[in-house]
Amino acid sequence: MNRDDPDDDSPRRAHTGRRRNEDARRAILDAVLVLLAESGGAPVTIDTIARAAGVGKQTIYRWWPSKGAVLLEALTGLAGDVVSPPEADTLRADLSSFVAATFRGARAESTASVLRSLVREAARDPHAADLVRTFTASRRDALRALLTRHPNELAPGADLDLIVDQLYGLFWYRFLLEHRPLSGEAATALAEALAGQAGTPPSGPR
Amino acid sequence: MNRDDPDDDSPRRAHTGRRRNEDARRAILDAVLVLLAESGGAPVTIDTIARAAGVGKQTIYRWWPSKGAVLLEALTGLAGDVVSPPEADTLRADLSSFVAATFRGARAESTASVLRSLVREAARDPHAADLVRTFTASRRDALRALLTRHPNELAPGADLDLIVDQLYGLFWYRFLLEHRPLSGEAATALAEALAGQAGTPPSGPR
DNA sequence: GACTTGCCGAGACCATCAGTCTCGATAAAG
DNA sequence: CTTTATCGAGACTGATGGTCTCGGCAAGTC
Known part of the structure; x- marks a missing residue:
């Protein structure tokens, strides 16, 4: 589901640069759940999710391939x-x-x-x-x-x-x-x- | 379903101007059916329908309120x-x-x-x-x-x-x-x- | 046959939305 | 301090449903 990191949990591999922000991930999934629950079935847009999570759209698409994937992970x-x-x-x-x-x-x-x-x-x-x-x-x-x-x-x-x-x-x-x-x-x-x-x-x- | 004519069949009311083109209506519905059958469930756009029927988009929206309405009439x-x-x-x-x-x-x-x-x-x-x-x-x-x-x-x-x-x-x-x-x-x-x-x-x- | 009215085809135009790209900032590691 | 990857922000692209406008044309009326 992610881009190329083999495993999120094992920081064994040499990895320079900033790491994935776990808070952002949680914020996104939480926002999805909240928005979905409030929407009553009305469509929830990516922009709305990003806005509610206080996150850039790219941060969503960096870790999930599509909006449906985000919804599913939230649903899981x-x-x-x-x-x-x-x-x-x-x-x-x-x-x-x-x-x-x-x-x-x-x-x-x-x-x-x-x-x-x-x-x-x-x-x-x-x-x-x-x-x-x-x-x-x-x-x-x-x-x-x-x-x-x-x-x-x-x-x-x-x-x-x-x-x-x-x-x-x-x-x-x-x-x-x-x-x-x-x-x-x-x-x-x-x-x-x-x-x-x-x-x-x-x-x-x- | 139409704009404001009370009845299509009774040309009793004074109605100047050009009448609805029945050929266009048939062409639209036929095109919908053909495109739908060929699409295999893939989305069929309004532009495609209009193009296939040799009709302007406005001619579709003059008589049907939305794409779904056209599909349904074709389905009926x-x-x-x-x-x-x-x-x-x-x-x-x-x-x-x-x-x-x-x-x-x-x-x-x-x-x-x-x-x-x-x-x-x-x-x-x-x-x-x-x-x-x-x-x-x-x-x-x-x-x-x-x-x-x-x-x-x-x-x-x-x-x-x-x-x-x-x-x-x-x-x-x-x-x-x-x-x-x-x-x-x-x-x-x-x-x-x-x-x-x-x-x-x-x-x-x- | 000229005039009026409303439909016609064509396509420009607009809004929405998923998804991409860019940018300056920032955090983690050497 | 340098390198590298992610971050938030937002401009941008492309697709698509739906509206608007325009010149043309057909069906009536006079």
């Missing part, structure tokens, strides 16, 4: 919050808490603004689009891992990819279109429906 | 293709053909390009975003109508909104992220899963 910290699925003893319980946590995260205005801005950026910046792909893939992996944590509860022919995409599909669909809320009730209903799809049902899978 | 014609659900005798069959048709439409490169460009536009132009909302709402309505066409096959407490959003959620999620194809197999599997979720199952809904 937030991602961890939603993941952490508590290991429950049934698939249904695990799934339910996962969906609930995901929906809850999107209801937090600060998180929602960041996600919305990231999506908007991805529609324009191919670099940001790649990062969104990486991000969403990691979320799918997390969900898939959760599902396979209860192998004995899974129906033999259960199509996990289909289930995962139904969950995140509905999530993003509602999140972006806002035609219907990502409520706790919806989370429960979705988790129930998908658990029924994945798990060995009372009688048969279909 | 295509929407009809995918809708038309044949009235089958079971919910499962109706749903299956609906999903298959929807997925098939997205696999057609020309349609896909238009949809992708429209989404990209919506991320930037609030006007286009409204139009996308209208468009997706009409599709949900169509699906909902299809589901309620077989009331006796529906489970009493079936959450139709959830089912609709699971379907279109997965559709858009896969369509935009492209991590997994909208294949015929996926269509079948999804239809099966949702039919099971909606319909009175062999034993009980949960």
Whole structure:
């Protein structure tokens, strides 16, 4: 992500000249988070970020390749919050808490603004689009891992990819279109429906 | 959508001066469709459209409020293709053909390009975003109508909104992220899963 | 057929914004 | 004190959506 330094942490290499200003880096990422949270999804420009961080634009582009990259790095910290699925003893319980946590995260205005801005950026910046792909893939992996944590509860022919995409599909669909809320009730209903799809049902899978 | 004429079809009102050039209108919409289909989702600029249609930019902005509006009007014609659900005798069959048709439409490169460009536009132009909302709402309505066409096959407490959003959620999620194809197999599997979720199952809904 | 009115194509023009370039200042190292 | 790389600041470039202007032309009216 940086220019040519092999490692920021090991000052082993002979390096004359001024070093990277860590305060500036923090100020930039903090400013991004603040501006994104305040913007409510409205576009946040590079100039605004630089201004808010009290930093020159070049200082941003010296360390990040594009605006989308900055947004993503700022977002990375937030991602961890939603993941952490508590290991429950049934698939249904695990799934339910996962969906609930995901929906809850999107209801937090600060998180929602960041996600919305990231999506908007991805529609324009191919670099940001790649990062969104990486991000969403990691979320799918997390969900898939959760599902396979209860192998004995899974129906033999259960199509996990289909289930995962139904969950995140509905999530993003509602999140972006806002035609219907990502409520706790919806989370429960979705988790129930998908658990029924994945798990060995009372009688048969279909 | 136009400037101030109450109705295009009734030339009842005294209207001196040159009339709207229908050829230009067609040329613009055709050019949009062609360019969109060729672009493969890459951005199509207003200048390109005007150039391709052999038209001045002002002629576009005289009749449409924004680029997104032009894209949507061009898209409207295509929407009809995918809708038309044949009235089958079971919910499962109706749903299956609906999903298959929807997925098939997205696999057609020309349609896909238009949809992708429209989404990209919506991320930037609030006007286009409204139009996308209208468009997706009409599709949900169509699906909902299809589901309620077989009331006796529906489970009493079936959450139709959830089912609709699971379907279109997965559709858009896969369509935009492209991590997994909208294949015929996926269509079948999804239809099966949702039919099971909606319909009175062999034993009980949960 | 001349006049009026409003659309037409063409393109100059403007604003916005991502990203680059330059400059003088400054900090870290020899 | 010299060298080197980063810093803040901001001018600049290029792309693009959208507006404005202009000479020309077509559809009516008189």
